[in-house]
Amino acid sequence: MIKGLLLDFYGTVVEDDDATMLAIAERVAAGSPARPAATDVLADWEREYAAVAAGTPFRNLRDCAVRSLATVMAAHGCPGDPAEYGAGQFSGQVLPLRPGTRDFLSRVTVPICVVSDADHAVLSAAIAHHGLRFDAVVCSERVGAYKPHAAMFGHGLAALGLDAADVMHVGDSLRADVAGANAAGIRSVWVNRHGRPAADGAAATHVVADLSELAAHL
Template identity: 30%
Template sequence: MIKALFVDFYGTVVHEDGAVIKVITQMIKDTGDGSDTSDIGSFWWTDFQTMFLNSFGIAFETQRDLERESLEHTIEKFHSSADASKLSDMMFEHWMRPPIFEESKEFFSKCPIPVYIVSNIDTSDIMCAIEYHGLNPAGVFTSEDARSYKPRRELFELALSNTGLMPDEVIHIGDSISSDVKGASALGIGTLWLNRSGKAVPEGVTDIKDLLDALDFIG
């Protein structure tokens, strides 16, 4: 019996930071020697991911620190005169006040079982975003709490431990195959892939088109 839902936040409940990333990469291009914003974005993402995947335990760094460091590296790589602090502030502003997906509030109000947020983000930023949109989850678990990021198991284990739930009593919903689906599945947690853009569905993965579709899987 499913007793609760674990739900990713950015890209699932609210919009990811793609729009602000486009603005930032354009600003780096305009103030540096990069010829293409896609090259800048690719370097930035790869640099961030490298640090992100190695950030756990005593080596853990917050999302804010990782984003700032990766921006500094990107600005240096493309010889840009952009101000890393100002660009970072743009990212943080998005994280604290992200646009929300149309059905998200209805999902929270209609879901008959507790909904817990499980997110790769700093605690203060997500709490600002939750308050900004007037959401009322049953609980919030962050990478900062666990000192580890999905798809590593520590964040999922923290959520299970603190809720007193077993893996087979939970479904985790998220928009990332690697972080959400594979991460939760590794602990035996059932998963739903939020596939808003209608991408091809990998074998063994169950997808939904929006959050309200998830309500069909509990009962």
């Protein structure tokens, strides 16, 4: 029986900033002499972003974004200030709730701990904007690590006072959420936002399109 939930936030509770990141990549592509495809720039940025986040010392998400974007802009010969190019990602915009989120949260009877890579101030502002209430919130900036690091899941379990066998972790990233939870001995739910092939989520305990489908598994 499930006694608690660990819940990713961006891409799971609210929409992710995919459109904002693509717009930044399009601007970099337009400023590059080689005129690469924006999707290629975005893929380069995502890889570099992950590399910076996995490195030492720990850096908050904003710093990771700017440092990784600087590397990608240089690689593509795009001049300009990476902090200015990437400002839209941290402009204070509050992303909308994903389909089914509010109904799902109103029906859940077990305690929920948000486990998010987002910076503390950004995450707190988004939760407050939507009037959401959770039993606990764990963010990377406070832990000093990003998912799939075991420390993130360990802090979530400690916040709820539960063991790994008692909870499920719900998130949209196969690498950060599903693989991270599985490695911590926690059942995982993959929120398959983009309708990817079912085989992609084979490692997850359950696969859902959004939170409204999760109630059947609790």
